[in-house]
Amino acid sequence: MQEQQTKYNLILDSLQKLLENRKLQTISVSEIAQTAGIGKGSIYYYFPSKDAILEALVERNYEKPLTTAKNLSAQTDIPPFTRMAMIFQACRNSSAEYLKSDRESGVGAPEKALLHQKYMNHMISEFKPVLAEIIQQGIDAGEIHFGNPEALAEIVLIVLTVKMDNTIAPSSPEGVEKTIESLVALLEKGTDNPPGSLNFLLS
Amino acid sequence: MQEQQTKYNLILDSLQKLLENRKLQTISVSEIAQTAGIGKGSIYYYFPSKDAILEALVERNYEKPLTTAKNLSAQTDIPPFTRMAMIFQACRNSSAEYLKSDRESGVGAPEKALLHQKYMNHMISEFKPVLAEIIQQGIDAGEIHFGNPEALAEIVLIVLTVKMDNTIAPSSPEGVEKTIESLVALLEKGTDNPPGSLNFLLS
DNA sequence: ACCGATGATTGACCGCTGGTCGAAAAGGTG
DNA sequence: CACCTTTTCGACCAGCGGTCAATCATCGGT
Numbered sequence: 001m002q003e004q005q006t007k008y009n010l011i012l013d014s015l016q017k018l019l020e021n022r023k024l025q026t027i028s029v030s031e032i033a034q035t036a037g038i039g040k041g042s043i044y045y046y047f048p049s050k051d052a053i054l055e056a057l058v059e060r061n062y063e064k065p066l067t068t069a070k071n072l073s074a075q076t077d078i079p080p081f082t083r084m085a086m087i088f089q090a091c092r093n094s095s096a097e098y099l100k101s102d103r104e105s106g107v108g109a110p111e112k113a114l115l116h117q118k119y120m121n122h123m124i125s126e127f128k129p130v131l132a133e134i135i136q137q138g139i140d141a142g143e144i145h146f147g148n149p150e151a152l153a154e155i156v157l158i159v160l161t162v163k164m165d166n167t168i169a170p171s172s173p174e175g176v177e178k179t180i181e182s183l184v185a186l187l188e189k190g191t192d193n194p195p196g197s198l199n200f201l202l203s
Numbered sequence: 204m205q206e207q208q209t210k211y212n213l214i215l216d217s218l219q220k221l222l223e224n225r226k227l228q229t230i231s232v233s234e235i236a237q238t239a240g241i242g243k244g245s246i247y248y249y250f251p252s253k254d255a256i257l258e259a260l261v262e263r264n265y266e267k268p269l270t271t272a273k274n275l276s277a278q279t280d281i282p283p284f285t286r287m288a289m290i291f292q293a294c295r296n297s298s299a300e301y302l303k304s305d306r307e308s309g310v311g312a313p314e315k316a317l318l319h320q321k322y323m324n325h326m327i328s329e330f331k332p333v334l335a336e337i338i339q340q341g342i343d344a345g346e347i348h349f350g351n352p353e354a355l356a357e358i359v360l361i362v363l364t365v366k367m368d369n370t371i372a373p374s375s376p377e378g379v380e381k382t383i384e385s386l387v388a389l390l391e392k393g394t395d396n397p398p399g400s401l402n403f404l405l406s
Numbered sequence: 407a408c409c410g411a412t413g414a415t416t417g418a419c420c421g422c423t424g425g426t427c428g429a430a431a432a433g434g435t436g
Numbered sequence: 437c438a439c440c441t442t443t444t445c446g447a448c449c450a451g452c453g454g455t456c457a458a459t460c461a462t463c464g465g466t
Contacts, residue, residue, distance in 0.1 A: 039415060
């Protein structure tokens with residue numbers, strides 16, 4: 001019918017909508033069902049648990065930026081640092097989507113811990129190999145000097161993710177920017193690149 | 204009586220014990236009460252909610268390493284990098300205490316998200332000013348070259364905490380070590396210090 | 407056109423939870 | 437002893453995540 005999207009996605013949509021101004025613990029499965037306009041039992045036909053709904057939502061949200069990042073790793077004509085910045089932008093955009101609720105509404109981020117932990121987990125583990133590959137290419141091309149590309153990718157992703165999420169050590173937008181600037185400076189100096197060669201600052 | 208420790212601490216002890224091989228969500232307040240050998244109602248006399256018990260437990264566990272770190276910031280005779288390493292050790296020891304359960308028992312770290320988030324939050328926000336102060340002293344003494352000591356402290360703490368917690372992007376113990384080694388290398392290079400001047404590797 | 411099978415949908419239901427509350431015990435002071 | 441405050445308690449409550457037998461929809465086979 002007019003529903004080309006499966007009920008599976010309908011449930012995810014409902015949870016996402018509810019998550020915009022409520023914390024997870026206060027959202028009941030019955031409520032998700034009600035919002036989706038279906039019976040509570042149906043939810044357990046598509047998902048084994050409430051937790052699994054959240055997990056699926058996280059995965060769905062990072063699908064797009066992840067594939068663009070993967071495509072990026074093949075674009076060897078673009079300089080590695082530029083591609084790193086592009087991945088950073090892709091992440092920032094997609095994370096902004098689920099985080100705007102925290103910033104706009106007064107909810108803050110009291111206990112969406114599970115959500116945040118899952119987002120960060122997904123983010124770091126999925127993007128790490130892609131970013132490591134790009135760094136490796138940079139090393140091979142002599143544009144980056146560093147011993148362990150995997151570890152470097154992890155460090156960068158950890159700091160970026162934590163600061164962009166802004167749940168764990170929350171600070172003002174300017175504070176986030178300062179930290180990221182310093183990360184960039186550290187990165188440039190640590191990989192024998194001149195200041196300004198890494199340009200993340202487009203937000 | 205023989206109880207010199209208040210009931211407040213008794214409750215924290217019980218939660219800590221239960222947390223050693225169970226995830227938080229499966230531990231009920233009644234169970235904590237039972238373990239502590241008191242009535243369930245008494246728990247709500249000392250704590251406003253289940254969440255508050257966890258919060259208090261986190262704070263209690265980081266009390267000791269935090270004060271030693273604070274004392275360390277006054278010991279200006281010790282070189283800054285050495286003091287950084289000492290703080291790192293203090294953190295590692297105290298975090299090891301609450302994490303050993305994850306590593307030893309088969310529980311893994313499926314959903315203690317809240318616990319981990321709270322630990323990391325506490326850790327980073329409390330240690331940051333102390334570490335920043337030490338870095339500032341290092342800059343003043345000409346031993347460290349970096350623009351923004353606060354941001355540098357934050358970057359270091361974020362990476363260390365995330366990797367030591369090992370919940371968000373879990374990896375093998377060797378993987379953790381590799382990442383920390385790379386962080387040290389990045390730090391040394393980024394602050395114009397020779398390789399080996401920062402020595403974290405005593406675990 | 408009818409049937410049976412298979413998959414999808416449902417809400418009443420269950421055990422249990424975090425949290426409340428009035429009563430009662432314990433403890434101190436005169 | 438009486439009196440008051442601080443502590444302790446467990447029965448109780450609304451509501452939770454999750455289950456399940458019953459129902460409904462769809463459709464290929466005859």
